[in-house]
């Protein structure tokens with residue numbers, strides 16, 4: 001059963017747009033796996049909902065743990081015990097795994113890899129303290145801490161508690177936020193001091209219309225969705241979804257949930273594409 005709206009790619013070329021995020025992950029994965037880096041890659045990814053932050057981040061985290069990683073293509077194998085773990089954030093306390101990392105001289109080193117996801121939308125102060133206590137272990141292990149929807153912490157003045165750990169803990173901190181700088185936005189701007197703890201600050205990039213049409217055709221093909229007059233329907237979908245891939249996936253999901261598996265122009269025209277802010 002496909003969960004289309006929470007789809008995670010299996011190869012980098014299945015991610016449309018977001019070139020800066022891809023570049024960040026390729027460099028980070030290389031440096032961590034080949035050169036032994038364990039910190040210095042703090043990332044703050046910002047951009048509106050459904051523009052691909054979580055799927056790119058989740059996929060990048062998977063690449064770090066793959067037991068048969070392909071450095072030519074930078075793609076994971078998709079079948080090892082790490083690739084088949086549930087990487088979704090919710091209902092997930094995180095996990096740890098031992099991964100053999102092979103360096104430039106092809107010497108293999110077993111590395112304990114800890115993944116700690118933090119859902120900032122429903123984190124209490126006690127939860128945060130508890131998480132920080134568990135994360136604070138100084139050794140050669142690889143630690144990835146993913147703070148999802150981090151602006152929710154600043155709204156409750158809890159971001160300050162993270163300033164020191166962000167700087168001092170030997171880990172890779174990845175944060176995402178739907179906050180965009182715009183008047184009338186409900187999101188609280190992230191504190192400058194907090195933002196400065198992240199060396200890499202990347203805003204999601206939308207694909208252009210042509211890229212999005214090709215991507216939609218590939219997804220339909222992959223999921224067995226037939227498209228009525230694709231030369232009209234797919235460009236119209238790309239346009240109506242404000243070029244936001246995750247919004248277009250809602251309509252593909254509707255088509256996939258029909259017995260006929262048929263995507264029609266009428267479905268594209270009838271769907272309401274509401275931006276969150």
Ligand SMILES: [Zn+2]
Nearest residue numbers: 066077080083
């Ligand atoms: Zn794998």
